[in-house]
Amino acid sequence: MNPTRCTWITGGGSGIGLALAQQLAGQGRVVVITGRDARRLSQACQTINDTLSSARVHYKVLDVTSTQAVAECVDEIEENQGLIELAVLNAGDHFANGLDDFSVVPFRQLFDVNVFGVLNCFEALLPRFKARNAGHIAVTASVAGYQGLPMASAYGASKAAIIHACEALYFELRLTPIKLQVINPGFVKTPLTDKNTFEMPFLVEPEQAAKAIIKGLKTHQFEIAFPTPFVLILKTLKHLPYRWYFALVGRMTGFSSSGSKK
Secondary structure, rough: OOOEEEEEOOHHHHHHHHHHHHHHOOOOEEEEEEEOOHHHHHHHHHHHHOOOOOOEEEEEEEOOOOHHHHHHHHHHHHHHHHHEEEEOOOOOOOOOOOOOOOHHHHHHHHHHHHHHHHHHHHHHHHHHHHOOOOOOOEEOOHHOOOOOOOEEEEHHHHHHHHHHHHHHHHHHHHHOOOOOEEEEEEOOOOOOOOHOOOOOOEEHHHHHHHHOOOOOOOOOOOOEEEEEHHHHHHHHHOOOOHHHHHHHHHHHOOEEEOOEEE
């Protein structure tokens, strides 16, 4: 077993995960990024390591929806790169879905990655962290998990589910030295949000998001949410009566009170 300590970032080949890997490696951490695209991961590692005095970023190809693959990956990381002290469970998928051609398929696809992919990582990590009496897990969810939003029934539900699971687990984990945090970003410019065809208020760059996350990781707060103005708006809307909520959000997003887009 390698006595070195390392950080594991799932979904580390692009977007928030890549920006996090770059900034954490720049602070001297050994970082392992995982994802499904070997070419993208390799390019990410090379780009980051070329800016460092030594190669501190490594990659492994991983599909988080496979329980066995996740368990084997964690074994390999701890054997070769070091004991995982921080895991940023950032792998996720996103696409819009609405009433047109409604299907359960996108729900299954997004839950498989955004919920069960995260829980596969929990299953592999928690026994190790409990045995070591130490560890830090940060889960990337989304402000879309706060309440229902138009064209996001599958994505929002998947993020709400993982937020709920983390809240429930936190009751027990807070009684241990294992630290659990949930990251709820607003709109961040990534390959996933590049697919959106609607206006994205308070859009931030991945580098800004990574800075906010790293700052939050140093605190003991359960939720790391940003950008602050957008988060405050959504949290305020959440507490409104449904009639007001649907009217305001419908007006803001271009959907009428009947649920059809104007």
